[in-house]
Amino acid sequence: MRLQLKQKSILPGFGLALGFTVLYLSLLVLIPLSATFLKASSLSGQQFWHIVSSHRAVASYKLSFGASGIAATINLFFGLIVAWVLVRYNFPGKRLFDSLVDLPFALPTAVAGIALTTIYAPNGWMGRFLAPLGIQTAYSRLGVVIALTFTGLPFVVRTVQPVLEDLDKEVEEAAASLGADRWQTIIKVLLPAVLPAALTGFSMAFARAVGEYGSVVFISGNMPLKTEITPLLIITKLEQYDYAGATAIAVVMLVASFALLLTINLLQAWSGGRLKRAHANELPETAEFEAAR
């Protein structure tokens, strides 16, 4: 079926490669994931709805999605500045900062969680200055936002950076010679150019944050209805031997992550298309493979 629907190519190995890909994907990802749906189907529609729309579950979605949204927005804003600074300016230690941006990818989430809690607890390096001001960071929603900002930090920087690098200065000069001041150039020329990449980065940071567990549990305080994220609610339900309940919430999260991914891929197709049009004759290697993340 698929073979007939593929375009002609003289390259060999399509059947084998695709077959292996689909097999491996099914064994490792699709079949295990479908187990969740199977388990959830043991609930009646009404029971399912009762679990996923309970007061506590809704509060956890609000926190998970809300805090992820705030964290991704913070990352969008600062990520744009960081990417801009790293591409356009020179300053001492720039290379160091540039490579450190990826730290949250590489640092285990539990380590990040413990480290952030140590820093932001009322007796920590930052907490002791913030606490007298009446700002409670660890064990509050703010703590959740901080942890999620950390985990999502690299995404916007790493998607926007290559786009900025490939942007011709000539475009800005043209805008200037046409009478635009710097502010107008930024708003009307630069921002539209980086927007697709920035939004891709934003949604990746968001998608990652919604499911994040390890770094959040240490710092959030885990108060049901207040600082309980959805993944923690799943764990809590599991520990109460409520497998069906845990699975029902997991299904909600799975559907949400799938929807988010579709959005990201659409955004990427959009920004990728722009990139390709802009650089039809160049090797868009770095840009592409950075943006792909």
Added chain:
Amino acid sequence: MIRKVCFFVAILGASLLGFGQRVTLLNVSYDPTRELFQDYNAAFAKYWKVKTGQDVTIQQSHGGSSKQARAVIDGLDADIVTLALAYDIDAIADKAHLLPSNWQSRLPNNSSPYTSTIIFLVRKGNPKKIKDWDDLIRPGVSVITPNPKTSGGARWNYLAAWGYALRKSGGDESKARDFVSKLFANVPVLDSGARGSTTTFVERGMGDVLIAWENEALLGANELGKERFEIVVPSTSILCEPSVSVVDRVVDKKGTRATAQAYLEYLYSPEGQEIAAKRYYRPRSAAVLKKYAAQFPNVKLFTIADIAGDWKQAQAKHFADGGIFDQVYSANQ
């Protein structure tokens, strides 16, 4: 694969050298028993070697009590479970049928070789002047306790508070409900386990008072900083009976029943009782308790039967979804 090979080799070894020279037991336990079983496992291995000539290795797994029970239900091969409360072992019996439902009657003292109670740990000098349960519901007092939905210790904490209020009011449940409601309104962090709460209180500087297992509080006060914390003993508290059992289906499959059984029985021996006492668990043996009497404060203790029936009833009434804890907690928000 590797396990199969090991199994094969073990059988081969056993048939050549007479019955098993080396046994491995897995003890799945809750959080605060780490130090206890570290000492006890070494002592038991020595005892067992002398008695039978067999080398025994005891592997340990620790975590929140319900999380550990969940792992056993899902197939973690525990020979022995030593959990914070009977309900978690009941759950293993009910949901996975790995042991008979009358497990609690198989060993003395409700299968609970040591006991504990719930007391308070406060910061040095007791700046908030906390003396008894009533002080915990004062406005402005910040109380650290784990989440009763996931932590065994927290369920004892909750029931201790409930029992105190219930008995004080002469059995008026609405007063007791009001009391726990006010208590949880003062809680800023709900860790998922007792250990998390102790860390939050001790290391992170959160809260004015930690409601804790007596053994955890004594450990915290004596080993994490005598100069930083003080113990406060309330007027009354609950008698906590952490439970132990062999997991029948596992020991029968692995052929470790005799050793596992002996492991639990040795907990009741004078040596076992002494180790428990050294790690701040109240021994059942009157002689050992007398020896360590100075270390255990005098508290009037009530049992769970006095205030909530048995664990299954307590669980359904207080901790199940929509139970009293959920009701008072969401009313607070």
Added chain:
Amino acid sequence: MASITLPNPGVLAASRAVQATTEQPWVRWSLIAIAVAFLGVFLFLPLAIVFSSALERGVSVYVGALREPDAMAAIKLTLIAAGISVPLNMIFGITAAWAIGKFDFLGKSLLITLIDLPFSVSPVVSGLIYVLIFGLQGLLGPWLAAHDLKIIFAVPGIVLATMFVTFPFVARELIPLVEAQGTEEEEAALTLGASGWQTFWRVTLPNVKWGLLYGVILCNARAMGEFGAVSVVSGHIRGRTNTMPLHIEILYNEYQFAPAFAVASLLALLALATLLAKTVVEWKARQQSTELQRMSGEAL
């Protein structure tokens, strides 16, 4: 500025152009300050606290924490899990990149989305799915128990969870690269009589080797650091089913903060080594691409 002297139109335009393509120094420096402060607070501080807490009680405690048998077992298990899952995911990544990058077929974007799925699935859910399948109360649990096979609460479960979580990393790096490279070179090689395998080994793979390495590095870092998913399926048996991140949690729960951070610092060091390797790989990849551009420039 230009209005002080008689405006020379050329100079005016040039100065306007400079003004319009860079920022005033104060803007520039404040932006740099904001970026540095942001990265400092979110990246430097956590890193600093890990190392300072690890060394708080001296080097001997630090070394002792790493040489302790349970820590060694955890390190070993982490290496095993990464050692199995990374190569398998690498093979998968290369195959998927060949199928998706070199051919057009119906359902391609759906396939890409499905490959990405583990990236956004909560680690907790990733652990849960294996419990639902292999757990004693799960789909295959009773059968596995009857045949004395252990998946979860044993090494296979930990490897599976790690594989799931790191599943998309290599594929995600390679697919766009392979796609961007097109098929001309391979077609040329085939026309010149090379076999499919030769074409793959001599043409395709060398072209994407830096991207591949990059994906493998990220995959490895994630494999060694995964916490949530592994925590659900591990059983936390000391010395047997604890990976490094789980061992850190255990030490932390035993009030052994310095040793906990010591093991954590090992993972942080690994993270730093990863970043260093990544920087080198990127630099190489860039060098290669400029070289290619230069060569194609000369050829013209």
